[in-house]
Amino acid sequence: MPLRLDVTRTACRPLDVASVHHEHADFVWRSLQRLGVRDADIEDVLQEVFVVVHQRLHTFDASSRMTTWLFGICLRVASAYRRRAHRRREQSVFEVPDEAVDGETPEDAAVTAQARARLRAAMDLMDLDKRAIFVMFELDEMSCEAIADMLSIPIGTVYSRLHAARKAFEQALARLEARGSLRRGLRQVGAP
């Protein structure tokens, strides 16, 4: 009986933005990283997300999970962030991450940095929802079940989105490769 009472109280407790922040700030932070928000901008974008949460919390009807609702907001805010011209201009500044993992040789660190830059560049060419699924599964090593649970979607949908995301990733890599070849070719013939 006490358990039932607790459940009822939890269900009836009015939501406020501070409690949502307390419980889900980490989820929002990680989601924004997965959606390609740069480290230098992530705090500001996190704030933008919670401004929207503050304004729209009354529309959350608890029919889906809070994480699903928050992820939808993250997706829209990150999409606006991606479109901002200044962010595109600054992209090159943050292209190559300088962080080296402990115990790595400088060469290893350079290779890792280069690989991460390439990975990031490829993922920047992907749609945001595909990118998020790709990062969750391939980099964060979340299970499909956990992803389905977090986004309130059937597990079959996760499989199909993951399939599409991998395809998009391959295409993005190919596009990057083609751009690189073109640049190298232009350099060889002396074009500006």
Next chain:
Amino acid sequence: MREPVRLRDDPSAPADVRELVQRGERSRPIPREARARSVMRLDRMIVVPAAAGLVLWAKGVAFAGLCVVGVVTAMHVVPALVHRMEPTDELTESRKPHIPPASAPVPARPAQRPALPEPAASDAVTSASAESIPLREAVPVVREHGTPSVPSAIAPEPPLDRDPLEREAAMLEEARAVLDRSPSRALAMLDRHAAEFPSGQLGMERELLAVQALQRLGLQAEAHTRASALMRQATGSIYEPRVRAMVDKLVSP
């Protein structure tokens, strides 16, 4: 349905793709400092609309008070006007200059006034205004309810027993607020922070602000020295991109 194999473990995936994914970075949790700063910004975001709501509420109450005053004034003016328009012989008898006391009943007043050619309406209004003085005292009462709660919502007094991290963040936020207007004052605040929290969790944030303050004061050499020291500390942290951008902007002394 079976869980798909990850690209990093899939031997059929191209080798370069496997390597890319293996070297890829996992998402990191929110740092404690960033969380504290976010909480502060969120608090500010919640408090300001609440204060705005209180101001609107106070305005509404004041407006309602004025409406009541207006209605009561009108109730006094109309009978006075009507009374003045009635022809009476008593008026000629009572032409002696006589100012009735403020507490005199309204209907009696027109009879005691000298019957001057024009001022009927204005007199009536004046007498009505005099009558309405006690009613206007309702307005300060409204203010008594509204005023104290508004500033208390805008600038809550920081409780003394707050979490040290919160206190740190609050001190830095104060310094940041005055940075543009008075960099020297910001610098003094930052020194206070350094004295109170010599190994505080927001030390790097403090140094970042200090460099900005020194820059604004034109102390480029000192700003550069401090920024270089900060750069060594910030390598590998979330501050690195900001510090690097700042160091790049600074002209070497």
